[in-house]
Amino acid sequence: xxxxxxxxxxxxxxxxxxxxxxxxxxxxxxxxxxxxxxxxxxxxxxxxxxxxxxxxxxxxxxxxxxxxxxxxxxxxxxxxxxxxxxxxxxxxxxxxxxxxxxxxxxxxxxxxxxxxxxxxxxxxxxxxxxxxxxxxxxxxxxxxxxxxxxxxxxxxxxxxxxxxxxxxxxxxxxxxxxxxxxxxxxxxxxxxxxxxxxxxxxxxxxxxxxxxxxxxxxxxxxxxxxxxxxxxxxxxxxxxxxxxxxxx
Amino acid sequence: xxxxxxxxxxxxxxxxxxxxxxxxxxxxxxxxxxxxxxxxxxxxxxxxxxxxxxxxxxxxxxxxxxxxxxxxxxxxxxxxxxxxxxxxxxxxxxxxxxxxxxxxxxxxxxxxxxxxxxxxxxxxxxxxxxxxxxxxxxxxxxxxxxxxxxxxxxxxxxxxxxxxxxxxxxxxxxxxxxxxxxxxxxxxxxxxxxxxxxxxxxxxxxxxxxxxxxxxxxxxxxxxxxxxxxxxxxxxxxxxxxxxxxxxxxxxxxxxxxxxxxxxxxxxxxxxxxxxxxxxxxxxxxxxxxxxxxxxxxxxxxxxxxxxxxxxxxxxxxxx
Numbered sequence: 011x012x013x014x015x016x017x018x019x020x021x022x023x024x025x026x027x028x029x030x031x032x033x034x035x036x037x038x039x040x041x042x043x044x045x046x047x048x049x050x051x052x053x054x055x056x057x058x059x060x061x062x063x064x065x066x067x068x069x070x071x072x073x074x075x076x077x078x079x080x081x082x083x084x085x086x087x088x089x090x091x092x093x094x095x096x097x098x099x100x101x102x103x104x105x106x107x108x109x110x111x112x113x114x115x116x117x118x119x120x121x122x123x124x125x126x127x128x129x130x131x132x133x134x135x136x137x138x139x140x141x142x143x144x145x146x147x148x149x150x151x152x153x154x155x156x157x158x159x160x161x162x163x164x165x166x167x168x169x170x171x172x173x174x175x176x177x178x179x180x181x182x183x184x185x186x187x188x189x190x191x192x193x194x195x196x197x198x199x200x201x202x203x204x205x206x207x208x209x210x211x212x213x214x215x216x217x218x219x220x221x222x223x224x225x226x227x228x229x230x231x232x233x234x235x236x237x238x239x240x241x242x243x244x245x246x247x248x249x250x251x252x253x254x255x256x257x258x
Numbered sequence: 259x260x261x262x263x264x265x266x267x268x269x270x271x272x273x274x275x276x277x278x279x280x281x282x283x284x285x286x287x288x289x290x291x292x293x294x295x296x297x298x299x300x301x302x303x304x305x306x307x308x309x310x311x312x313x314x315x316x317x318x319x320x321x322x323x324x325x326x327x328x329x330x331x332x333x334x335x336x337x338x339x340x341x342x343x344x345x346x347x348x349x350x351x352x353x354x355x356x357x358x359x360x361x362x363x364x365x366x367x368x369x370x371x372x373x374x375x376x377x378x379x380x381x382x383x384x385x386x387x388x389x390x391x392x393x394x395x396x397x398x399x400x401x402x403x404x405x406x407x408x409x410x411x412x413x414x415x416x417x418x419x420x421x422x423x424x425x426x427x428x429x430x431x432x433x434x435x436x437x438x439x440x441x442x443x444x445x446x447x448x449x450x451x452x453x454x455x456x457x458x459x460x461x462x463x464x465x466x467x468x469x470x471x472x473x474x475x476x477x478x479x480x481x482x483x484x485x486x487x488x489x490x491x492x493x494x495x496x497x498x499x500x501x502x503x504x505x506x507x508x509x510x511x512x513x514x515x516x517x518x519x520x521x522x523x524x525x526x527x528x529x530x531x532x533x534x535x536x537x538x539x540x541x542x543x544x545x546x547x548x549x550x551x552x553x554x555x556x557x558x559x560x561x562x563x564x565x566x567x568x569x570x571x572x573x574x575x576x577x578x
């Protein structure tokens with residue numbers, strides 16, 4: 011177990027350094043911070059609401075992740091395949107799981123950094139009023155967990171195809187389904203022809219419902235377990251997929 | 259003789275194509291095995307299976323007695339591998355890349371620094387230690403790939419075309435490096451450069467269409483040519499008939515071939531019964547008849563011809 015973490019950590023460090031070797035990382039961070047700001051103030055009507063909370067800020071996170079997280083995930087394996095380093099990596103004394111975990115942690119930390127960089131909005135709302143910082147903190151945590159779940163899905167899809175564009179689109183699509191499954195749009199059409207158990211099962215898989223509970227201030231165990239088990243499930247799916255597909 | 263690399267009955271098919279069809283081999287400590295074959299013969303696929311990158315459909319591979327597929331982590335610690343094209347992380351500097359490899363290989367702190375320094379010295383990477391790998395010349399990139407493989411001083415080295423695309427000086431350097439390490443390691447190098455086999459390999463295995471078609475030293479392979487050990491000579495055209503008669507009658511000679519008639523001379527090749535005839539014997543036969551000989555040498559055969567004969571049997575050595 012010790013060596014699993016050591017190896018994953020070594021890989022994660024290398025990956026993170028590789029992110030910042032090109033200006034792409036800075037572009038991504040800038041876009042993320044700029045978009046969260048724009049959505050909060052212009053579309054979320056942050057000022058007009060007249061409330062000291064970050065609800066309009068967090069409300070757009072699932073939709074933003076839908077585009078930005080698959081963009082991070084799609085390159086997890088593509089570069090390794092293109093340059094042939096996957097053959098080097100997979101013949102080093104590490105398990106595929108350690109490599110996948112390392113890469114996942116690096117990408118997750120990168121998105122975490124993007125989240126941290128939105129701190130000015132937290133300062134703003136604290137200057138303007140006295141918000142419930144507990145809720146804001148747990149919302150940040152929930153947002154980070156949701157990003158991890160999106161990322162794990164993207165990591166799985168990225169191992170299936172060499173083509174980054176396909177990886178991006180397919181990952182976005184799957185993430186979209188997981189996000190939407192709790193909405194009435196989907197639920198109404200399901201309820202019409204499936205037993206209630208089924209539609210509520212689908213509903214309980216919704217990222218959106220879980221995340222909304224957190225932003226309303228309810229950070230309970232089932233939600234935490236949901237996001238963590240999502241991450242674990244998709245990472246193990248990635249392990250199986252990479253074993254099958256690494257040589258192609 | 260300790261066998262460090264062992265493959266037993268490796269099979270791999272991709273769709274309908276049998277890429278590797280039952281390859282078994284053993285490499286002992288101190289041996290450098292040249293893995294030869296035309297492109298697409300299954301060299302790289304075999305190496306990928308021996309290193310555990312590719313799971314075989316059937317068969318076993320072990321490194322230092324450790325099964326590559328049952329205990330991948332332990333087996334992988336025992337070898338260094340240079341995949342085809344010697345890939346490395348291009349955005350890193352040589353030092354950062356090698357330090358990363360050292361860390362993955364379990365070294366920490368000062369051990370990383372000394373391991374990297376050692377590999378850098380042996381691969382001659384000193385001048386480019388802090389350069390980004392993407393900006394290096396092809397020769398240096400290759401050497402980075404090599405340094406990565408020898409960093410932990412493994413008992414087994416597996417290299418897929420380590421000198422492909424290098425200039426003669428760089429090839430020489432890489433071959434020297436391999437020869438220096440050969441004594442206490444088992445090494446496999448794949449190549450289609452035949453001179454390399456004579457330069458560095460103690461044994462050569464030729465594969466074609468996924469099966470082993472020849473296994474032996476470079477000399478063993480050369481002896482497969484019917485003219486190995488034959489004596490070629492050049493005589494004046496006027497005395498050609500006399501020369502042919504004299505040679506055909508000589509006891510040690512099985513047959514005489516006429517190779518060509520360049521400007522007033524005749525090129526002949528005397529093929530011996532056993533491969534034990536000396537050039538002096540042939541010269542003596544002709545001198546006895548007072549036939550002047552302009553040129554005389556023993557044919558060793560060319561590995562190129564052997565290679566073609568083995569891998570394209572339908573063409574044979576008719577044109578040899």
